[in-house]
Amino acid sequence: MNSSTERSAPVVNRDELIDRMMGSIPMAERMLKRFVDTANADFDLMESTVRLGDKPAIASLAHRHKGTAQTMAIPRVAQCAAELEQRAHTDPTSKLLAILGEMRMLHDEVRQVQQLGLANLI
Amino acid sequence: MNKQASPIQILVVDDDPIAAETLSHALSQFGYSSTIALNGMDALQYVRSGKYRIVISDVEMPEMNGIDLCREIRRRGSCGYTYVILLTGRSDTASVVKGLDAGADDYIAKPFSPSEMQMRIRAGERILMLESRDLMIFALAKLADSRDHDTGSHLDRIREYCRLLSLELATWPEYQNKIDGIYIQSIYETSPLHDIGKVGIPDRILLKPGRLTEAEFSIMTQHAKIGGDTLQAVAEAHPEAVFLQMAYEIAMTHHERWDGAGYPNGLAGEDIPLCGRIVAIADVYDALTSHRVYKPAYNHQKAVDIISEGSGTHFDPNLVRAFLKLESDFKEIKKSMNDTPEKEDSEFMPMFRCKDVPAATAQTPQSV
Numbered sequence: 001m002n003s004s005t006e007r008s009a010p011v012v013n014r015d016e017l018i019d020r021m022m023g024s025i026p027m028a029e030r031m032l033k034r035f036v037d038t039a040n041a042d043f044d045l046m047e048s049t050v051r052l053g054d055k056p057a058i059a060s061l062a063h064r065h066k067g068t069a070q071t072m073a074i075p076r077v078a079q080c081a082a083e084l085e086q087r088a089h090t091d092p093t094s095k096l097l098a099i100l101g102e103m104r105m106l107h108d109e110v111r112q113v114q115q116l117g118l119a120n121l122i
Numbered sequence: 123m124n125k126q127a128s129p130i131q132i133l134v135v136d137d138d139p140i141a142a143e144t145l146s147h148a149l150s151q152f153g154y155s156s157t158i159a160l161n162g163m164d165a166l167q168y169v170r171s172g173k174y175r176i177v178i179s180d181v182e183m184p185e186m187n188g189i190d191l192c193r194e195i196r197r198r199g200s201c202g203y204t205y206v207i208l209l210t211g212r213s214d215t216a217s218v219v220k221g222l223d224a225g226a227d228d229y230i231a232k233p234f235s236p237s238e239m240q241m242r243i244r245a246g247e248r249i250l251m252l253e254s255r256d257l258m259i260f261a262l263a264k265l266a267d268s269r270d271h272d273t274g275s276h277l278d279r280i281r282e283y284c285r286l287l288s289l290e291l292a293t294w295p296e297y298q299n300k301i302d303g304i305y306i307q308s309i310y311e312t313s314p315l316h317d318i319g320k321v322g323i324p325d326r327i328l329l330k331p332g333r334l335t336e337a338e339f340s341i342m343t344q345h346a347k348i349g350g351d352t353l354q355a356v357a358e359a360h361p362e363a364v365f366l367q368m369a370y371e372i373a374m375t376h377h378e379r380w381d382g383a384g385y386p387n388g389l390a391g392e393d394i395p396l397c398g399r400i401v402a403i404a405d406v407y408d409a410l411t412s413h414r415v416y417k418p419a420y421n422h423q424k425a426v427d428i429i430s431e432g433s434g435t436h437f438d439p440n441l442v443r444a445f446l447k448l449e450s451d452f453k454e455i456k457k458s459m460n461d462t463p464e465k466e467d468s469e470f471m472p473m474f475r476c477k478d479v480p481a482a483t484a485q486t487p488q489s490v
Binding site: 019020021022034035063064066071 | 137138139140141143144147148151180182184211232233234236
């Protein structure tokens with residue numbers, strides 16, 4: 001899905017995030033924690049809708065998660081969410097679950113960044 | 123970054139709390155206070171309060187999406203204009219067109235760039251300022267007019283008549299390079315100022331229930347010059363405010379006559395600015411069809427006949443032709459915007475077959 005360059009890039013674009021938070025690292029960290037705290041519930045909800053086959057709901061949830069990830073400058077998660085949104089109406093459940101699995105792995109990386117603290121992220 | 127507090131309150135509408143809070147934080151850094159609504163229905167309630175002049179809304183939301191919210195805002199209207207910016211991840215042409223068609227003023231792709239957002243909001247503020255300017259002009263004109271038209275919709279009708287005449291003239295070849303959209307909007311905004319000079323006329327004359335003496339009438343006619351001089355001074359101090367030039371010309375020349383027998387400067391023909399000639403017809407029609415203490419409101423046809431007779435003497439013949447083409451629309455405006463009879467005053471009478479004014483100015487009807 002992603003190129004090797006993209007994979008090697010930090011999962012959170014620190015500069016972009018801090019810029020969007022108007023230069024406030026505390027604000028960026030607070031919002032990143034909020035993202036981490038709520039993302040698992042979002043993924044669970046998305047997984048349920050995938051398993052239930054509710055395609056419009058999958059697309060809608062994925063679209064929203066894409067927006068949140070873009071706001072938080074987490075491009076790889078946003079890209080996965082965009083793919084899930086696009087494929088919601090066409091791809092089989094197994095493929096959609098695979099995309100969700102990748103999102104969960106990326107989410108783990110985001111959590112590590114959040115726990116490390118943005119100030120320590122180069 | 124501009125941290126100067128802005129009086130404008132912004133409503134942020136997004137079902138994603140993280141996106142909403144991030145935007146709200148950026149707005150606070152730019153000096154705006156904001157409120158977050160997490161869905162369209164809540165947003166509509168906030169908008170109804172009249173407190174929010176700018177709405178920044180996500181498009182995809184449950185229950186009521188941003189497009190429908192925008193349509194509702196436009197459908198319901200409010201006391202002031204609400205500037206709507208749609209903020210969404212869908213920035214393809216079809217989505218943009220759909221949003222603008224619903225009444226959105228601007229469209230920004232997610233994720234937003236803070237500096238771009240600030241500039242877009244400033245553009246919105248400029249639009250809202252124009253509306254505020256219009257309201258301020260009208261309020262000032264109303265204030266001046268209230269001394270002798272305290273119950274009337276005189277000014278509301280005047281600007282409608284002026285817009286109507288200007289729209290018609292704009293379709294005539296000889297006026298196409300003179301009258302454009304800006305001209306029409308300007309005359310709509312500034313024509314209510316035509317009598318603002320009446321603030322300088324003493325009450326004993328302005329509110330006199332009977333006929334004016336020649337001396338009183340002479341003082342009364344000063345209102346055109348008083349208003350014109352005042353607006354000219356402001357226009358010269360603020361040359362960037364082009365509409366003030368028109369306001370000045372209207373106040374100064376709306377009592378001039380095509381044959382040169384008007385006041386204050388005795389201008390004739392095309393030496394009288396077009397805007398002054400337009401307001402002259404609008405003002406006289408409204409005076410003729412309105413109640414005065416010394417006369418009932420004339421019926422529409424009588425007013426049409428009088429104006430028609432004044433073609434080439436009192437009024438610009440072209441404008442009389444335009445008026446005659448539009449006379450049924452004038453009648454409709456008068457009918458739809460009529461109100462209780464205006465308070466008694468001396469407007470119109472001295473120029474209308476009044477024995478104690480000079481013959482040159484008493485031959486045809488005119489408001490004062």
